[in-house]
Amino acid sequence: MTAPMNPREIAVIGGGIAGSALAALLAGAGRDVLLLEKDAFPRDKLCGEFLSAESSKLLDRVGCLQEVLALGPARITQARFFSASGRDAVLDLQGEALGLSRRSLDEALFGHAARRGACARQRARVCRIEKIQDGSRLEVEWEDGGRTSVDARLVVAAYGRRSPLDARLARPFLQEAASTLGLKRHHRPVDTESGRRLLRELTGRVEIHLFEGGYCGLSLVEGGIVNVCLLLTNRLLRGLAVPRWDEVCAAVRGRSASLGGRLAALIPAETGFHSVAGLGFSPKGTSLGEVLFVGDAAGMIAPLCGDGQAMALESAVLLADAVKSLPRPVGEGDIAALSQEWDRTWRKRFADRLRLGRFLQFALLRAAAGETAVRLISRVPRLGTALVRATRSPA
Numbered sequence: 001m002t003a004p005m006n007p008r009e010i011a012v013i014g015g016g017i018a019g020s021a022l023a024a025l026l027a028g029a030g031r032d033v034l035l036l037e038k039d040a041f042p043r044d045k046l047c048g049e050f051l052s053a054e055s056s057k058l059l060d061r062v063g064c065l066q067e068v069l070a071l072g073p074a075r076i077t078q079a080r081f082f083s084a085s086g087r088d089a090v091l092d093l094q095g096e097a098l099g100l101s102r103r104s105l106d107e108a109l110f111g112h113a114a115r116r117g118a119c120a121r122q123r124a125r126v127c128r129i130e131k132i133q134d135g136s137r138l139e140v141e142w143e144d145g146g147r148t149s150v151d152a153r154l155v156v157a158a159y160g161r162r163s164p165l166d167a168r169l170a171r172p173f174l175q176e177a178a179s180t181l182g183l184k185r186h187h188r189p190v191d192t193e194s195g196r197r198l199l200r201e202l203t204g205r206v207e208i209h210l211f212e213g214g215y216c217g218l219s220l221v222e223g224g225i226v227n228v229c230l231l232l233t234n235r236l237l238r239g240l241a242v243p244r245w246d247e248v249c250a251a252v253r254g255r256s257a258s259l260g261g262r263l264a265a266l267i268p269a270e271t272g273f274h275s276v277a278g279l280g281f282s283p284k285g286t287s288l289g290e291v292l293f294v295g296d297a298a299g300m301i302a303p304l305c306g307d308g309q310a311m312a313l314e315s316a317v318l319l320a321d322a323v324k325s326l327p328r329p330v331g332e333g334d335i336a337a338l339s340q341e342w343d344r345t346w347r348k349r350f351a352d353r354l355r356l357g358r359f360l361q362f363a364l365l366r367a368a369a370g371e372t373a374v375r376l377i378s379r380v381p382r383l384g385t386a387l388v389r390a391t392r393s394p395a
Contacts, residue, residue, distance in 0.1 A: 008034040011152035013126050018295025018312040019158030020109035021062045025320035027117035035118045038125040041107040046184045046274040048217050049227045050206055050306050053095025054393045058313035064112040074099035074220035077204050081374050084211045084367040086257030089378035099221045136290055153330045161296040173284040184229040185273035187266035194265040210370035211255035225269055245273045281358050286346040287339035294319050302357035305391040318345055353391055
């Protein structure tokens, strides 16, 4: 291992939405921030790629709204839900959401953090975190294979839904028996009337197709690309020899009256696809010793709620506000007080939304419940409006 780097005030692990937004806010406030991302940009991630309406205000707080808008995201104002039988209901999203690929969004946020003054390093994988007298020591593996120890007074883990570091930190949520698989692939509409009709019907809308054992979201991102993102339960997957993209699509076509025609009007825009097994949505905890968690590393809302990326941004803004109030130099008692404050803030802001998301997902993964929900929303639009508001920030 090479000689240790100079001690840092704050180390943020993970250069995705929450990590880069937090680093940008803290660096802009004059804090010493090291931002470590294990991959290299641009890179893609499994995601619905839907920024709900409140995201624009949050991106403005972070200071990069105009930069994100310049990337040409799709503008989305409605959600259209389909039951397994093909019945549909349209919801007004109470504002303008954005459709933007994670490949573009994450690179923009990471670059913004660097420009605001964060020491932003790519291909920097944190292998270990250990407690030391004045904070934490990170063992970082760099692109060339060399390793360096980095000391930081405060560590914020923003590494997403799961990481090998979770096991090293003995986080209790690892005992959860997660039973879902997520898949994502970018597509283009075929150059036929069916493809053009699909493009017209997706313009300004995100679609959610419900079926027994899963659901599929379709929405536009920049460049006229259609993101197809699925969440499937193990009981559906047990009928597949191998969960390859074509086999999954064939299986869900037989469970959804609406989805078959949609998938037939699309062709892949990339050779592979993205998949993540063992997705779980139970509470994870927001602090552990002198390590704080933010974004999906702290808690992940059910994807069908469509608020995951906005929650990541909001959690970064809230934590940045708390960290900015810390004295300099930061003492051990200051970190302990910050951890308690962050636990309370997270629960107050997100706990109800996460519980509602878990309930909705549990219910709507069953075709009968999906039929009932879509029928009710189509007859009583105010019910759908209430659900949208209940899964969004109260601010």
